[in-house]
Amino acid sequence: MNAAAGYxxxxxxxxxxxxxxxxxxxxxxxxxxHGGTSMPISEGGxxxxxxxxxxxxxxxVLGAAYGAxxxxxxxxxxxxxxxxxxxxxxxxxxxxxTLVPLARGRIPGWSLEEAAAAFPSLIAYLLYGAALGGAxxxxxxxxxRGHPDVPPAPSPAGxxxxxxxxxxxxxxxxxxxxxxxxxxxxTARITLISxxxxxxxTPMLAEVAASGLEPQHISAxxxxxxxxxxxxxxxxxKIDTAAQVIWLGASGPxxxxxxxxxxxxxxxxxxxxxxxxxEACAFTLKSLDDATRLRSHVIGLLERADVEPxxxxxxxxLTFVVAGGGFAGTEMIAELRDLVHSVRRFYRRVRSDDLxxxxxxAGARILPELNPALAAYAQRKLEVRGIEFVLNxxxxxxxxxxxxxxxxEELPARTIVWTAGNQPHPLLRGLPVEKNGGGAVxxxxxxxxxxxxxxxxxxxxxxxxxxxxxxxxxxxxAQHAIREGTVAADNVVAELxxxxxxxxxxxxxxxxxxLGHRTAVAEFRGVKFSxxxxxxMWRTVYLAKLPGLEKKVRVALDWTLDLFFPRDIAVAAAGxxxxxxxxxxxxxxAHAAERSSR
Numbered sequence: 001m002n003a004a005a006g007y008x009x010x011x012x013x014x015x016x017x018x019x020x021x022x023x024x025x026x027x028x029x030x031x032x033x034h035g036g037t038s039m040p041i042s043e044g045g046x047x048x049x050x051x052x053x054x055x056x057x058x059x060x061v062l063g064a065a066y067g068a069x070x071x072x073x074x075x076x077x078x079x080x081x082x083x084x085x086x087x088x089x090x091x092x093x094x095x096x097x098t099l100v101p102l103a104r105g106r107i108p109g110w111s112l113e114e115a116a117a118a119f120p121s122l123i124a125y126l127l128y129g130a131a132l133g134g135a136x137x138x139x140x141x142x143x144x145r146g147h148p149d150v151p152p153a154p155s156p157a158g159x160x161x162x163x164x165x166x167x168x169x170x171x172x173x174x175x176x177x178x179x180x181x182x183x184x185x186x187t188a189r190i191t192l193i194s195x196x197x198x199x200x201x202t203p204m205l206a207e208v209a210a211s212g213l214e215p216q217h218i219s220a221x222x223x224x225x226x227x228x229x230x231x232x233x234x235x236x237x238k239i240d241t242a243a244q245v246i247w248l249g250a251s252g253p254x255x256x257x258x259x260x261x262x263x264x265x266x267x268x269x270x271x272x273x274x275x276x277x278x279e280a281c282a283f284t285l286k287s288l289d290d291a292t293r294l295r296s297h298v299i300g301l302l303e304r305a306d307v308e309p310x311x312x313x314x315x316x317x318l319t320f321v322v323a324g325g326g327f328a329g330t331e332m333i334a335e336l337r338d339l340v341h342s343v344r345r346f347y348r349r350v351r352s353d354d355l356x357x358x359x360x361x362a363g364a365r366i367l368p369e370l371n372p373a374l375a376a377y378a379q380r381k382l383e384v385r386g387i388e389f390v391l392n393x394x395x396x397x398x399x400x401x402x403x404x405x406x407x408x409e410e411l412p413a414r415t416i417v418w419t420a421g422n423q424p425h426p427l428l429r430g431l432p433v434e435k436n437g438g439g440a441v442x443x444x445x446x447x448x449x450x451x452x453x454x455x456x457x458x459x460x461x462x463x464x465x466x467x468x469x470x471x472x473x474x475x476x477x478a479q480h481a482i483r484e485g486t487v488a489a490d491n492v493v494a495e496l497x498x499x500x501x502x503x504x505x506x507x508x509x510x511x512x513x514x515l516g517h518r519t520a521v522a523e524f525r526g527v528k529f530s531x532x533x534x535x536x537m538w539r540t541v542y543l544a545k546l547p548g549l550e551k552k553v554r555v556a557l558d559w560t561l562d563l564f565f566p567r568d569i570a571v572a573a574a575g576x577x578x579x580x581x582x583x584x585x586x587x588x589x590a591h592a593a594e595r596s597s598r
Contacts, residue, residue: 012067015139020063023084023131024056062091063132084133085126086553092118092125093560107532159187160496163246163257164229165236166265166425167194167222169478170459173485174263174492175229181493188496190229191257193248197222197233200288201546203478204555206328206514208291210335211299211343211567215288217554220547236427241452261454261492264441265485266425268460268476271438273421276397282418285328294417296571298339301414305354306347312412318354319413321403323395324420325361326369327513330378332417333359333387334516342567357387358411360403362394362420367521369475369511374521377530381515395420422476424461436463445503447488456492458484467505478545480506512538 066087096118101108108114162178164171175192182188198219207213223231234252239245239262246257270284283294301317308314320340322333337357344350359366359382366389367375379389390405395416397404403411424439433451434442441449441457445465449455458464459481466472474480483506491501510524512534520535522528529537539559546552 013064014067016067016136017060017064019132019135019139020066021056021060022135023063023128024059025131059128059132062128063136066132066136081130081133081137083550083553084129084131084136086129086550086557087132088125088127088129089122089560090553090556091129092122093556095125096121097560107536159185159189160260161189161191161258162261162263162492163259164190164192164263164265165194165239165246165427166267166459166461167192167196167199167231168265168267168459168481169199170267170481170485170488171263171265172199172222172225173482174265174458174489175226175485177486177489178492179226179228181489191232191259192222192226192229193232193234193236193246193252193257194222195233195235196287197231198288199225199547201542201551202286203542204546205285205288205291206331206335208288209285209294209298209332210339211295211569212335212339212562213555213558215292217551217558218546219288220551225547239427239431241431241433241455244454259454261495262456263485263488263492264428264449264455264457264461265459265481266427266461268422268424269426270418271421271423272418275395278395278398278416278418281398281400282323282416284418285332286422295339297415298336299343299569299571302340302343302347302350302569306349311354314350315354315356316401316412317414318350319356319358319411320415320417321358321360321411321413322417322419323360323403324418325359325363325366325389325391326419327367327511329359329361329417329419330366330382331514331516332419333357334382334385334514336417337382337385337387338516339567343569345566346569355386356413358390358413359387360390360393360395360405360411360420362392364392366391367513370513370521371523371528374523374528374530378513378515378521381519385517422460428461446491446501447484447504448491448501454495456488458488464504467503468507474504474506475508477508479509512541514538 066084097114098108100118101114164174171192171194175190178188178190182190198221201218201220204213204218208215208218232248232252235249236246237249238247240247241262244259244262246259246262248257268286270279270286272278272282283297284290285294298320305314305317308317318340320333320336322329322336340355340357341352344352344355365372365375366379370378383389390411393409394406395403395418396406398416401412401414403413403416405411424435424441426439428435428439428441431441431452433449433455436442440461440463442463443449443457443465445467447456447458447462447464449457460476462484464474464480464484466474474484484504487502487504493499494501510522512520512522514520514535518532518535519530520538521530522534522537543552543555546555
């Protein structure tokens with residue numbers, strides 16, 4: 001751990017264990033007072049004393065885990081208290097609501113009745129969590145008095161400068177690996193440049209669009225994830241690989257940035273293939289803004305449909321079309337269906353037969369990346385819920401009021417979500433290197449870009465050869481991008497030190513697809529899962545991969561609330577809705593006042 005971190009893992013473990021031991025006194029006293037007998041601990045009974053000792057030990061262990069997961073922040077008492085509360089809530093969800101039913105041989109139902117039965121224990125968990133957060137903050141403050149944080153000194157001029165373009169999975173993974181590899185090299189500089197200052201957990205974007213998760217809960221600040229790396233939020237205008245110089249847009253430094261090693265992790269953008277009207281009318285799902293805009297649009301349509309007198313127009317407003325039957329499209333149509341049906345009771349004039357959900361896919365079956373049996377299961381499940389499938393068909397054009405298919409058929413709809421095509425970042429077009437037909441940079445097995453000095457590429461913007469399939473390429477998934485970033489960082493350091501480079505070798509571990517309504521399909525190295533078990537696996541795996549415990553806890557809380565309550569339909573910000581039969585912008589607040597004054 002470098003000087004910027006301030007506190008070592010060992011110190012955090014110790015502080016956490018002490019705080020956990022102190023916090024565990026709360027449930028022990030609660031047991032003593034409300035445990036069924038009057039003050040059993042004070043009576044000296046062997047069993048109550050053993051139970052109290054076990055609770056104290058468990059509290060210390062959970063506190064140590066808390067300390068390991070949260071680096072000490074001696075100036076954030078309120079944050080420590082709130083984080084502790086969420087930590088206690090998470091353990092309540094994992095314990096009484098999940099592990100206890102599993103130990104008794106039944107699948108957790110997460111019903112309102114089960115939560116009510118376990119509610120008394122929730123108080124003890126929350127008290128423990130709050131006490132843990134507060135105690136950890138106090139212990140950390142006391143330990144930090146004699147060991148103040150010392151900011152790292154700037155790297156001296158002349159050391160190697162490694163620049164990473166892109167703050168997604170590949171770019172952040174590369175930066176974190178470089179920090180570890182170069183921890184003792186104080187001359188090296190690491191700079192990460194990205195258009196956004198957060199790492200977006202894209203597998204959960206569909207749930208944000210469907211009002212199942214809060215947007216900020218699936219985004220982790222890049223600055224918090226990196227300790228030594230210099231972060232610049234800016235647009236890159238040009239890369240000169242010959243001079244090894246990068247020019248940034250108006251939001252970045254005016255002077256060009258010189259690099260010694262460059263890692264391209266620019267990701268991808270939607271590709272509309274030049275289809276008429278598609279870019280103007282379709283919603284995409286690549287960013288938090290995309291997801292929140294889509295959510296506002298859908299809820300706005302429900303509001304308008306509730307007062308629409310024309311049945312044909314009301315049905316058009318309540319028809320939702322998703323283009324693309326891959327992972328993103330299948331999950332999106334399922335989440336849209338769950339959102340609308342969850343909140344339909346608030347719109348008394350919206351009938352169930354007004355609703356229509358259509359998935360358009362160019363292939364003969366959805367989810368071509370999955371085993372055919374699992375894909376068929378997924379389609380059957382979604383069809384039972386009323387989702388229509390238009391297979392072997394493509395979008396030819398789009399209008400604000402309809403989607404046109406290549407066969408000439410029109411689908412009257414006010415909503416089209418485009419997940420049927422992506423392309424590498426357009427900045428790559430100007431690079432004098434070999435690219436594939438889609439525009440991705442072709443790299444060798446070490447992730448080096450041939451034809452450019454000291455340039456590497458990972459993630460969606462790179463065509464990476466698959467070591468396990470002759471002539472094959474790696475899919476553009478997060479699990480590949482994370483490991484590509486690590487290998488690229490290893491090879492950058494090896495290049496600086498004159499050591500041999502390593503080849504990228506990784507085989508897909510598994511795939512998971514959520515189908516909404518507590519159903520999913522999953523495949524791990526040929527082993528297939530479906531139904532509630534696959535849904536539980538989906539949530540467990542992605543919750544574990546979500547960066548930072550705080551985000552994990554917040555997402556777990558969102559999921560818990562979603563089990564018991566309908567989706568939120570409040571729209572606090574402006575979003576595209578239907579205005580006089582056309583796609584427009586809803587004006588609220590100051591915008592509405594300005595419009596009325598004209």
